[in-house]
Amino acid sequence: LNTNVRVSLPVVCFVWQTAMVILFGVFIRYNAESDVRWREFRRTNNISSDIENDFYFRYPSFQDVHVMVFVGFGFLMTFLKRYSFGAVGFNFLIAAFGLQWALLMQGWFSSLDTDGKIKIGVENLINADFCVAGCLIAYGAVLGKVSPVQLLVLTLFGITLYAVEEYIILSILHARDAGGSMVIHTFGAYYGLAISWMLYRPNLEQSSRLQGSVYHSDVFAMIGTLFLWMFWPSFNSALTDHGDGQHRAVINTYLSLASTVLTSVAVSSLFQKQGKLDMVHIQNATLAGGVAVGTAAEFMLMPYGSLIVGFFCGIISTLGYIYLTPFLEKHLKIQDTCGVHNLHAMPGVIGGVVGAITAAAATETVYGKEGLINTFDFDGDFKGTTPSRQGGMQAAALCVALVFGIGGGIFVGCILRLPIWGDPADEDCFDDQFYWEVNQEGNIASEIVIKRKSVFIDLCKYNHEIIICNRTTYIYLLQITYSLLDVVLSHCVTR
Amino acid sequence: LNTNVRVSLPVVCFVWQTAMVILFGVFIRYNAESDVRWREFRRTNNISSDIENDFYFRYPSFQDVHVMVFVGFGFLMTFLKRYSFGAVGFNFLIAAFGLQWALLMQGWFSSLDTDGKIKIGVENLINADFCVAGCLIAYGAVLGKVSPVQLLVLTLFGITLYAVEEYIILSILHARDAGGSMVIHTFGAYYGLAISWMLYRPNLEQSSRLQGSVYHSDVFAMIGTLFLWMFWPSFNSALTDHGDGQHRAVINTYLSLASTVLTSVAVSSLFQKQGKLDMVHIQNATLAGGVAVGTAAEFMLMPYGSLIVGFFCGIISTLGYIYLTPFLEKHLKIQDTCGVHNLHAMPGVIGGVVGAITAAAATETVYGKEGLINTFDFDGDFKGTTPSRQGGMQAAALCVALVFGIGGGIFVGCILRLPIWGDPADEDCFDDQFYWEVNQEGNIASEIVIKRKSVFIDLCKYNHEIIICNRTTYIYLLQITYSLLDVVLSHCVTR
């Protein structure tokens, strides 16, 4: 396999980016709130102050979501000892492409004005970041095993599928999904898992030496974890209703996440002989509560309800890392580098179910008549929808997300199996040096591995053969010391 | 001592989290601004727009405070070469538990509605984060010397004490403490120091090899420092009055912190023979200005007043690291891992004093009649309070914080001395491997220390036994091996 992407990567980047310029030229314009004629719009619509511009309701949340997408997802994946460049760098690349394509795809479905133009504002930017998040989740499943070109293809199709799926779920089924438990997490995770299944590598253990973390790469990953964890309330509230909608989504998410941390820690400690904690669980399972509360975050889930959701998700997600990931790899041939099944797929499905139940159980006593209408948008075509029917729609939406994720993943996986994408060989997975210029140090590290083997073999042989200390023997020893010295010094010096 | 927490940690996490679910179910509800009936509330109270929801005044500050609590405090403590997992991971654990308990404790004291429910909104979330910060400060004093179970106990009692102390200071004494110089920093620091005093370890130098930093752990700690430094204006303004109150608190904190940086650098350089800077000072003392301006941040401290506060705190805090920390350890038997005495205790007390003086010196000329009433809340039961009386109350509040901190710390310290908590032996302090699954590397690092000794001993013995074998040649070879060994080991050990 040839990992040289010198032609394919630049071509894809240039052509796609040029296409974006053209399509944006044809389709994308500012909306009323970001256009220079906003003041006229304000007067016409009797808006009393600039602060009523949607920008001021959503911009702080948008920036938090932006941090989650680029630093959160990017750094969460830096845990591998030799794939930090790829984790944070390719995450950067595909997110930057994806958000442009998402603005178009989502725009055609939901922001198309009568003049045939897509009118964008801060809400579209948030939606684009959400859409990108779905693909970044999928990236987690195939981390270290694909080329940047494959990732761009994964993103192109992922965004497209997402936009269709989102349209069906939010507009046709009229389901609610504030934080995207279904639309983003369920879809993204199964999309990635299905691709990983299609790209199954039977000999992946050949790169097992690189599949672990080192001390500092685990600390880097905690940066990702914490920024995701801290800003998740912004994620789940970024697109909810002004006022109580955003306020409540924040509280629910904040509580659910807090609860998850404790149960993740408990299970992580319980399932290790000496009660030690595993960084993988702390980095990932602690976030499951945010995923699972996504759909219901804006509902009257009640604070204790949020705690309960987080409570169980922490347990399930951690158990997933302990039992399910190895099982999936061994028996279902799904190699899930970051364990997205435990962090996004299962909690996403739970989130969808919780959302369906909460919606079906909504009563006028709790919500008030007006509240019920506002929260579930029971107006226009959907005037008079009952909560139980809404619950059904939510359940249907979950199925749509699953179908799009699995089906789309299998389809895209087929494409990505073509031998033209420059993906790495089994023994070269999880290694930055095939797509990044890693300075000397990197090369030496792998030379050491080779050198180690030969030195060890020689020494073992030697051990049984020593008889006298003739000159040849002695020189042999010296050579070993030599190469040893070589290894050590090159290591010390290049650090 | 047995550091196995496989039973105790999961039990505590599960039981306490279950208790939280139940207590939240009984007590915690959404407040008027986060409840679905907000629109009715808006109409009834004649609130013109959703943007007047307190959420939009405080949410950006809340997120900044959240970052300070989880990334700021967490990463600030990663400076130790082998305790980064514990620093950032246990910080995460106890903060996640603490904020739930804080919502309850603070709620019972201050947000209890007539129906016996605690009604929460964004202000409660900020308050909970503040409360947690107090315990995280205490964690800084005992960093690396306690087990996670002890930390959870420390947090349980810390939050409880904090809530009582806060109630006395803010409600009974009616003192003002915007950024918590007294309530958070003075209390938290003395609470931690008192616990550390109770848990004094006479043989802690046995783990001195792990008590320093390595190059990259210092860079990680700077992430914590900077996020604390940058977001401190949000911390001090998060709960101040809408409008000028928040605005002024930001300006004062921003200026005080800037001033501290310069004097910290100056003193750090001045007290080292060659004028080199010490990372410990840059990581910690530069933050003292934010602590010290906490109480007075919302007052008319004036920009130059803020600069002066920061100026002296930078000096005092840095001198504290140079002279006071060793003194405390040697003569008062207080082992203060992160130097919280210099960063939080002293600046906190200074902040309380500055607050008392500024309050006592408040005049109608500067504040205006209305301003005086609004700034100091001279209404209701406290109508007609004079500034000088307010100054007295502020001073009394400082004493309350000190008493609660020291007294509470001694009490909790007694509990934590029980031999049931799984705390590490003296030679195992500051080492992640007793509570975390650290991959091979970690174990090897300590094996090396042992191996080094035996190899050296062998070599020494051997040195005297050499008889024949072209002696000169032999010694020569030995010297080479020696220096090689030296290079390797010094490298391995210092990493």
Place this chain on the structure above:
Amino acid sequence: LNTNVRVSLPVVCFVWQTAMVILFGVFIRYNAESDVRWREFRRTNNISSDIENDFYFRYPSFQDVHVMVFVGFGFLMTFLKRYSFGAVGFNFLIAAFGLQWALLMQGWFSSLDTDGKIKIGVENLINADFCVAGCLIAYGAVLGKVSPVQLLVLTLFGITLYAVEEYIILSILHARDAGGSMVIHTFGAYYGLAISWMLYRPNLEQSSRLQGSVYHSDVFAMIGTLFLWMFWPSFNSALTDHGDGQHRAVINTYLSLASTVLTSVAVSSLFQKQGKLDMVHIQNATLAGGVAVGTAAEFMLMPYGSLIVGFFCGIISTLGYIYLTPFLEKHLKIQDTCGVHNLHAMPGVIGGVVGAITAAAATETVYGKEGLINTFDFDGDFKGTTPSRQGGMQAAALCVALVFGIGGGIFVGCILRLPIWGDPADEDCFDDQFYWEVNQEGNIASEIVIKRKSVFIDLCKYNHEIIICNRTTYIYLLQITYSLLDVVLSHCVTR
């Protein structure tokens, strides 16, 4: 050369900080929106709500800008293997000083009230951060080659020059420069480059061993890159008009930056034999789009316009790193450590030109009459200015920025050449240990280099001298080598 700054650094810090206190005492006061009399002001000016305080329009952006200045710039420069302390620490120091001096300098020019006082609010804080950014860009050019005292001098003069230049550009020429393409980036970059030219070090290759990165230092630098990239929309919109002005600036910057990422990646891959990506390009060139869209961000640049600007800047900036930086060093004697010419100078100039063209091309059809007046501030003295005249003014502004940058840099460079500042010798550049207490490890690293040489020499000599050696001795020696090997290899491999 003597790098001892034990006298000069503390003296400069103390004296300058004291001067700040005095000048702030004389000049700086709160403005109407941060003063305690805000409520009266509100009543007088018929402002309906506290939320109309400028604080709520700008504070979230301010905090983002603050993060860019301290974490963004600071961590972006940590890429050097042994200069991370200096990068993030000196960045911290000069920014903390600079923002105080900027408040004064900019205040005298633009916020001086009739009573001779400078009245400050959140807008001044943002402006001060902007001003500081100019000096931090200049720092990028001289990174690793100057002492902290020189940096403080660079900052003192840089801020002063900036304030004058900004006054000429914004007030006299009445140019618009929302994100400071000209005022900040062009000025800052050429200021730094001119200083670097004046401080040319012909023998800098003597420290070439330290001029590269190591694996983890590159990951640290990505923290800087991403926080700059993510928060750049806040940077360009922080000071634009309320409402659509801020909204539009965010959209334009968001899009331009996304586009830059793809073309940077494309060019980086294209110009390397095997198509591998270079971290230097990903860390830097991906930001060029944010710089270049700075001036025009608030104009009706249109979404596709932003994409186009980003498209070309990604290409130009990456090519600059590949071809121009080596050229500048070889032929123009400009040593540009961070490549600020590619990241700030060229994109800054492009930004100025784009701004001039966009302004000149503004029509009433696109902007509306009111929009044109508001966007370009065609009122007061500038009532009736035509867009084409405005375009000319923008072009003139660009020249002013260039002249101030280059001229100022040469002037300050002359001062910094004096042999009194404690700058490092050529072989000591890019090494933290001359200004920071780096623990053992650091010293050992350099000792290893020395030891290596002598060991190698000895071994080579020895190789020819070997004769015999007794068996027991020999095996014993082998065992030692064995355990040594064990230690070394396990260490190397697990890293």
